[in-house]
Amino acid sequence: MSAPKHVHDACDVLIVGAGASGAAVAWAVSGDTGAKVVCLERGDWSDPRSYLSADDQWEIHRQFRRSPNPNTRGLDVDYPIEDAQSPIKPLLWNGVGGSTILWSAHFPRFHPSDFRVQSLDGVADDWPLTYDDLADFYELNDELMGVAGLAGDPANPPRRPRQTPPISPGKPGERLAAAFDRKGWHWWPSDVATNSRPYGDGRGACNNCGMMELGCYQQAKASTDITYWPKAIRNGVELRTRARVVELPVDASGRCAGAHYLDAAGELHFQPAARVVVAANGIGTPRLLLASRSERFPDGIANSSGLVGKNLMLHPLATAIGVFDELLEGWKGPTACTIFSQEFYETDPARDYVRGFTLQALRSHGPAITALGSFATPLPWGRRHHERFEQVFGRTAGLAIVAEDLPEQHNRIEVDWSQRDRDGIPTARMVYTVSENSEQILAAGAEVARELLREAGAVDVIEQHLPADSRFHLMGTARMGDDPRRSVVDGFGRAHDVDNLFVVDGSTFVTCASINPTPTLQALALRTAMHIVEEL
Amino acid sequence: MTDQRLPAEERALLAAVLDTFLPGSPEWPAATDLDLPAEAIRLAGLSVAGLAPLRALLAALPAGFATHGPDERETALTALAASEPAGFGAALQAAYNAYYIDPRVLAIVAAKTGYRPGAPQPDGHELPPFDEALIAAARTRAPHWRQA
């Protein structure tokens, strides 16, 4: 690497990535601590008033300019991710707020059992921490993000009253809820990091536009650019956008010296730091660690275990969409956030697979995306098309079957040094196959979903197995653990090999439960931040 | 909108493909009625692959496709869905997108379902608030998460 053109004053804490986890760390290590904190983010700020949910062609934008797949939208802040060897495609956003700009804000917590799957079920590994270690951080994070929901769910440990009442389930959710009751199966309104009433710094309430994935015009959805970041910046954190970190160099003692990054003009900077926190997500983090090769770390920084990039978990998914003979107006309200069931969450020895699945209720989409099969198989074309469109549009209520993926080393993010992006960083490659266990979970989930939808009165069920563009959860690629030979970081996210380097995003997950990861990765990030504060 | 990027011959073929996808019915317009090709070309061009897959599909159509009857066209396109999946997918995506953002089609959707066409923001949609009575039965269940 050539000599940096700009060398900055050293900071106490340097964060790479301003997404869900990076924002939480930025807020938590700043303020009263007096620490000098800098965050480097490759993307830009977003302006909620220019979100494309306010444009007539919103359904087109969702597929192209604002697709969650960076290879589809191809913006200049995105980096290439080679995905030919994965049936599930990478979905994320590069910018302040990270992937929470586009996320659906489903906000469930892991269960206590999720941290102990080896002890309980004899698979994968236990985490080096417990649910109780995280409980207070979950609560703190809820307060900062703002959660709509209802305390008292009998399938989960108790939690404090939610900040706002549940999001309306609409007719699709009500239909399914009644069917769950008749079956005697668990259901509960989803915890959603979206205001059902105004909450937080000038943030509005959800007006049920349905298009969370284009960014939230009302600022009801808790993307971290409008939750943590304003607070962190008031605390004095310096956030530099359009700053692409290309390498984490090491000093003579083998500690991380800071970061080399390129600015918008392509000029190389060096930001020295006492501590570096990597929060670039389950793809961006291993990519950066693997790209940071040195004499000391020839296979990438913090990679003496060889596990950086390995054990990628993605939550394979299937959907079952019930078609009803009644108009359910599923275009009203957040598509993915209504009610959920954890009746089949835990391992059941009577079944052929270990671990389980969550069912998340789905509403529906606008006309164009409905015709396109809601990102899966399009409706039939030709002379039957209109008849089918009329049967389906606005008349569906669906279930997403979210499978717990177990860690497997051959599922991975690797870097390809022969293909580099315009910054000279090697391309990330996703190599992933769905395990037999996950396939069995999906098959069992589909059976249960069919049964439930029939109970709800569906006249037809459309099933989709593993829609490619439906998985947004990137986990496991710098796993935590107590044993440096079998993990990359410890229970506080500190790299075993480099004591001033931390990882705080979903990369650190040991296992992934069958639910959305963000509350857990943010709680972990806050815990790491508090740990860092203690040593400042 | 006029499009300069597809020669007239290919545009005519595309029109025939779109009409086969969306032949219309007494209540719904056919692609032809809406002059869909120009919009479909624009929308297909939004993909990072550009128009290449669409053009590959058009090049693979059997000779005389545009003059064939509906059955023959459907047979040809069904075969191409398997042999030319990228081009077929791009064409179908462009067709449905162009059709279902057309105000004349959206007016029919609205009349049939009450759907409000146009941007979902800033107005959003009305929904009644969550009704706690819904949860009455679910609430009666004893705590049942697995102790660990």
Ligand SMILES: Cc1cc2nc3c(=O)[nH]c(=O)nc-3n(C[C@H](O)[C@H](O)[C@H](O)COP(=O)(O)OP(=O)(O)OC[C@H]3O[C@@H](n4cnc5c(N)ncnc54)[C@H](O)[C@@H]3O)c2cc1C
């Ligand atoms: C469409 C969609 C829907 C989703 N729905 C849900 C949901 O309902 N519930 C849920 O829990 N999760 C959901 N997710 C996932 C959720 O958004 C992520 O789990 C979460 O944002 C991950 O947080 P993170 O901090 O690890 O990474 P991110 O939030 O992705 O942030 C990483 C940041 O690092 C930056 N970065 C990467 N590399 C570099 C570099 N070299 N230099 C500088 N900056 C860099 C990126 O630009 C990005 O801003 C969804 C995601 C998407 C895309």
